[in-house]
Amino acid sequence: MPDLVFKAQALDNRSPDHYRVRGEDLAPGDATRRQKAASLLSSVTKAGGRVFDQDGVRLTVHGDRFVVSVPSAERDVAGRVAPILCHGKLGAGRRAELGARVAEGLDAFAQHVGRSIDPAKAELVRRAMATAPGAPPARRFGRLLWLGALAVALVLALSSLWSWRSEPTPSSASSSDPNRP
Amino acid sequence: MVWPILIAAAAALVLGGAATVVVLNWDSIVTAWRGKRVAVLGAREVGKTCLVKFLSTGSIPENYEQTTSAEKASGRRFSLKDLDLKIDDTLDVPGDSSHYADWKEVADRADLVLYLLRADRLFAGDAEVEERIRDDVRHIGSWLRARTKRPRFFVVGTHCDLDPAFANLTRDKVGDYYDRYRKLPVVAELVSHCGGAKHVTFVLGSMVTEQVAEALVYDIFRKL
Numbered sequence: 001m002p003d004l005v006f007k008a009q010a011l012d013n014r015s016p017d018h019y020r021v022r023g024e025d026l027a028p029g030d031a032t033r034r035q036k037a038a039s040l041l042s043s044v045t046k047a048g049g050r051v052f053d054q055d056g057v058r059l060t061v062h063g064d065r066f067v068v069s070v071p072s073a074e075r076d077v078a079g080r081v082a083p084i085l086c087h088g089k090l091g092a093g094r095r096a097e098l099g100a101r102v103a104e105g106l107d108a109f110a111q112h113v114g115r116s117i118d119p120a121k122a123e124l125v126r127r128a129m130a131t132a133p134g135a136p137p138a139r140r141f142g143r144l145l146w147l148g149a150l151a152v153a154l155v156l157a158l159s160s161l162w163s164w165r166s167e168p169t170p171s172s173a174s175s176s177d178p179n180r181p
Numbered sequence: 182m183v184w185p186i187l188i189a190a191a192a193a194l195v196l197g198g199a200a201t202v203v204v205l206n207w208d209s210i211v212t213a214w215r216g217k218r219v220a221v222l223g224a225r226e227v228g229k230t231c232l233v234k235f236l237s238t239g240s241i242p243e244n245y246e247q248t249t250s251a252e253k254a255s256g257r258r259f260s261l262k263d264l265d266l267k268i269d270d271t272l273d274v275p276g277d278s279s280h281y282a283d284w285k286e287v288a289d290r291a292d293l294v295l296y297l298l299r300a301d302r303l304f305a306g307d308a309e310v311e312e313r314i315r316d317d318v319r320h321i322g323s324w325l326r327a328r329t330k331r332p333r334f335f336v337v338g339t340h341c342d343l344d345p346a347f348a349n350l351t352r353d354k355v356g357d358y359y360d361r362y363r364k365l366p367v368v369a370e371l372v373s374h375c376g377g378a379k380h381v382t383f384v385l386g387s388m389v390t391e392q393v394a395e396a397l398v399y400d401i402f403r404k405l
Contacts, residue, residue: 007249007250008249009247009249009275009277013225013226013276014309016277016279017249017277017279019279031278031279034279035279035280035282037279038275038277038279038280038282038283039282039283041249041250042250042251042274042275042280042282042283044250045250045252046250046252046253046272046283067250069249069250071246076226076247077226078226078245079245080226080245080246080247081244081245081246082246082247083246083247083249085249085250
């Protein structure tokens with residue numbers, strides 16, 4: 001899972017939350033990287049759009065990044081639903097492959113932190129990922145597209161101006177007439 | 182010839198006066214137009230989502246879920262007894278300290294910062310809760326000091342229904358209960374970090390049912 005970030009809040013609501021970033025479990029004292037991972041997740045969930053929401057499985061997409069949230073079978077000490085989150089990039093690959101990677105990653109992370117995910121929820125994660133929209137064109141490509149369109153428009157405008165100026169007007173035609181008396 | 186000059190002078194005076202009033206009350210006008218920006222902060226399991234949901238929809242959640250990532254919460258206009266309230270969109274933020282960046286974001290744009298803490302656990306002398314509050318207020322205090330126009334800051338003690346002393350409280354003993362709360366060492370530290378007693382308002386209550394949540398919210402906005 002080289003590009004995925006996982007998060008689960010501790011069930012006792014006192015211990016540090018669990019984070020796994022690109023396959024590495026973050027130590028409780030690694031405040032900088034934990035905050036960075038938290039901000040990464042929040043940047044999608046607070047600005048993105050919900051594209052899938054069924055039986056507690058939610059998929060939020062913002063640009064080319066997604067956060068999928070799945071409730072674990074266990075609840076916290078207050079009896080609350082305790083979801084596990086996964087952040088990643090949609091990319092251009094096949095959605096089915098991405099969905100399988102995300103579901104497997106969530107299951108492995110859940111087991112690592114002493115939790116479990118119901119197989120039906122894991123299947124919903126795969127379905128959610130299959131419904132994810134295509135990744136939007138990269139910003140740089142978008143900019144190039146705009147620049148190209150602007151250049152074409154400029155060339156067209158200049159060429160029409162040139163042809164308009166070079167057309168002989170009646171007065172200029174008569175003044176250059178060599179047979180003029 | 183004199184009348185046009187007099188009319189122009191009167192118009193200029195009226196316009197000038199109106200412009201001055203607008204400039205002097207700009208913040209209030211903007212707040213009245215877009216609604217109050219409320220930041221709800223606090224550690225895990227203090228009731229942030231419950232309060233945000235109440236402000237956003239008028240009801241408390243039927244099923245509770247850990248808030249693991251910052252979520253949008255829409256604002257609304259509503260009446261609460263004699264109060265007409267307009268709340269702007271906000272964020273429901275997670276309680277873990279790794280989400281301080283989300284806390285800061287929502288606190289930096291807020292007109293009103295509500296810091297929630299478990300009053301029942303403080304009264305029970307929970308050292309972990311005290312330590313977490315110290316850490317939180319170090320951050321919140323610095324964010325508040327950095328603001329040119331300081332937002333109103335409330336410390337909202339929740340889960341009071343779990344404290345037997347609060348459950349059996351009679352009206353004439355409410356003041357004593359508040360005094361006991363204010364004198365808790367960590368609460369005194371909190372006040373000192375957040376600019377002194379004149380900058381901190383206390384509210385105590387619970388959100389165990391919609392009725393008591395409404396009473397708590399009313400108490401907050403009544404004290405604004």
